[in-house]
Amino acid sequence: MPNPDFAVHCMTSKKIANIFLLVSNGELTLIDTGNSDELENIRSLVDDAGHSLDQLKRIIITHCHTDHVGSLAALRQATSAQVLAHENEAPFITQESPPPTPRSGIIARLLHTFVEPLSRPEPCSVDQTLKHGDAIEGTGLTVIHVPGHSPGNICLYHAEGRALFAGDAIINMFGKMRGPIKPFCWDVREARRSLTKLAELDVQTIYFSHGETVLEGANEKIRSLAETLNKG
Numbered sequence: 001m002p003n004p005d006f007a008v009h010c011m012t013s014k015k016i017a018n019i020f021l022l023v024s025n026g027e028l029t030l031i032d033t034g035n036s037d038e039l040e041n042i043r044s045l046v047d048d049a050g051h052s053l054d055q056l057k058r059i060i061i062t063h064c065h066t067d068h069v070g071s072l073a074a075l076r077q078a079t080s081a082q083v084l085a086h087e088n089e090a091p092f093i094t095q096e097s098p099p100p101t102p103r104s105g106i107i108a109r110l111l112h113t114f115v116e117p118l119s120r121p122e123p124c125s126v127d128q129t130l131k132h133g134d135a136i137e138g139t140g141l142t143v144i145h146v147p148g149h150s151p152g153n154i155c156l157y158h159a160e161g162r163a164l165f166a167g168d169a170i171i172n173m174f175g176k177m178r179g180p181i182k183p184f185c186w187d188v189r190e191a192r193r194s195l196t197k198l199a200e201l202d203v204q205t206i207y208f209s210h211g212e213t214v215l216e217g218a219n220e221k222i223r224s225l226a227e228t229l230n231k232g
Helices: 039-048 072-078 088-095 106-119 188-199 219-229
Strands: 004-014 017-024 028-031 056-060 082-086 128-130 140-146 154-158 163-167 169-173 176-178 205-208
Touching: 017 205, 028 088, 039 072, 072 176, 082 088, 106 205, 140 188, 169 205, 176 219, 188 219, 205 219
Parallel strands: 028 056, 056 082, 082 128, 163 205
Antiparallel strands: 004 017, 017 028, 140 154, 154 163, 169 176
16 A cells, blocks of 8 residues: 555454454554454564554454454453444444344354354444444544445445455455355345445455455456346
């Protein structure tokens, strides 16, 4: 990214989900926390970036699934960082409400019924709730609400750097960009419709929670995916 005051560092949580550390104008922001027991790995990520964990200013959560919030409670206890999440997602993170049951067929519902209680992370308070279009102070990031994978699923857009942190709205695995995997998606149709919001953005770089970063042709790839998934 061209802005020297905005750096992105990445680690993969147990080879499943990427965690991103953003350094912007000296402030540290973490996007998601990976699975459980990642606290020391996150500490190493911050150390390797030339900072210390106690400098962490905020943690932005893209959605409530355990591979994104598994270490949130531990990290919240270890730092004074503020936790930010979409207003529709906050009740699932605090566990004031149970996580939403998928609407996408019996297999997805059965997986949710049997697997979710076994992998449920510790609850955590949310300090600031977000909504679509919010600018997150100190980061240059804008919240893009893309419901579907979960009700409060978000992406984060950095307009100056033309960068998109896609969360699970789009994944880039097995050599192909695609929408969320159906068995783990709350509402597949809504997720596909949400991609039209991303197709309207000017994007050069896509950082995925699952998969390798795309460094070129991002605009065309997002628009093509949105058109393909929303045909008819």
